[in-house]
Amino acid sequence: MTEQPPFYDDLAACLEEAWRRLCEGATSRRGAFHTPSLATIGLDGAPRLRTVVLREADPGTRTLRFHTDHRSDKAAEIVRTPRVALHAYEAAAKIQVRIEGRARLHAQDAVTEAAWEAALPMSRICYGVVPGPGTPIPAGDAYAMPDDEEKAARDRENFRVVLVTVERLEFLYLAFEGHRRARFSWDGEEMSGTWLVP
Numbered sequence: 039m040t041e042q043p044p045f046y047d048d049l050a051a052c053l054e055e056a057w058r059r060l061c062e063g064a065t066s067r068r069g070a071f072h073t074p075s076l077a078t079i080g081l082d083g084a085p086r087l088r089t090v091v092l093r094e095a096d097p098g099t100r101t102l103r104f105h106t107d108h109r110s111d112k113a114a115e116i117v118r119t120p121r122v123a124l125h126a127y128e129a130a131a132k133i134q135v136r137i138e139g140r141a142r143l144h145a146q147d148a149v150t151e152a153a154w155e156a157a158l159p160m161s162r163i164c165y166g167v168v169p170g171p172g173t174p175i176p177a178g179d180a181y182a183m184p185d186d187e188e189k190a191a192r193d194r195e196n197f198r199v200v201l202v203t204v205e206r207l208e209f210l211y212l213a214f215e216g217h218r219r220a221r222f223s224w225d226g227e228e229m230s231g232t233w234l235v236p
């Protein structure tokens with residue numbers, strides 16, 4: 039029998055492992071937890087999915103952070119319906135984490151300021167793209183990026199920080215000896231966790 043990880047039959051340790059993976063995903067570019075999929079509810083009510091870069095994960099406040107452009111579809115979708123979901127599967131570890139929560143868009147406040155200051159010039163430049171993300175264009179290259187930092191700084195008004203408060207987290211670990219699946223949910227500060235049939 040293969041030796042199983044310490045969280046295998048330990049519910050609390052499954053939650054810790056999920057957060058450990060999320061925190062690592064935010065700080066390291068390697069691995070699937072760096073670029074989870076984010077689901078929103080489209081303006082027409084249909085589900086919409088895309089990749090985002092996870093910038094920060096804080097188990098204390100149950101918050102995940104990513105960045106976006108306020109002109110993007112996802113920004114409008116979050117404003118309309120703040121309920122979102124995130125997903126990542128790390129094949130090497132055989133761990134899937136699914137999250138449901140509430141997203142909040144931050145603009146021109148201390149949160150946005152700190153994130154903008156910490157962002158790399160290469161990332162900042164994206165927020166100055168003209169026309170805005172998602173605009174139909176007549177050719178693949180019919181768009182322009184700001185050509186200097188000063189211009190990029192002016193374009194920061196398009197920059198948004200999205201903070202997601204986790205309300206539900208599901209952990210799945212695949213093992214030949216038997217998969218393990220656990221669900222954690224929060225009602226305010228009150229947390230409840232349970233094993234689920236995988």
Ligand SMILES: Cc1cc2nc3c(=O)[nH]c(=O)nc-3n(C[C@H](O)[C@H](O)[C@H](O)COP(=O)(O)O)c2cc1C
Nearest residue numbers: 073088089090091104105106107110111112113172
């Ligand atoms: C690896 C990767 C990372 C990405 N990171 C982000 C991100 O952090 N924020 C973002 O708004 N879009 C990011 N994108 C682009 C989105 O996946 C998406 O194509 C774009 O934002 C338009 O989405 P929307 O029309 O649903 O708003 C990323 C794409 C890839 C492939």
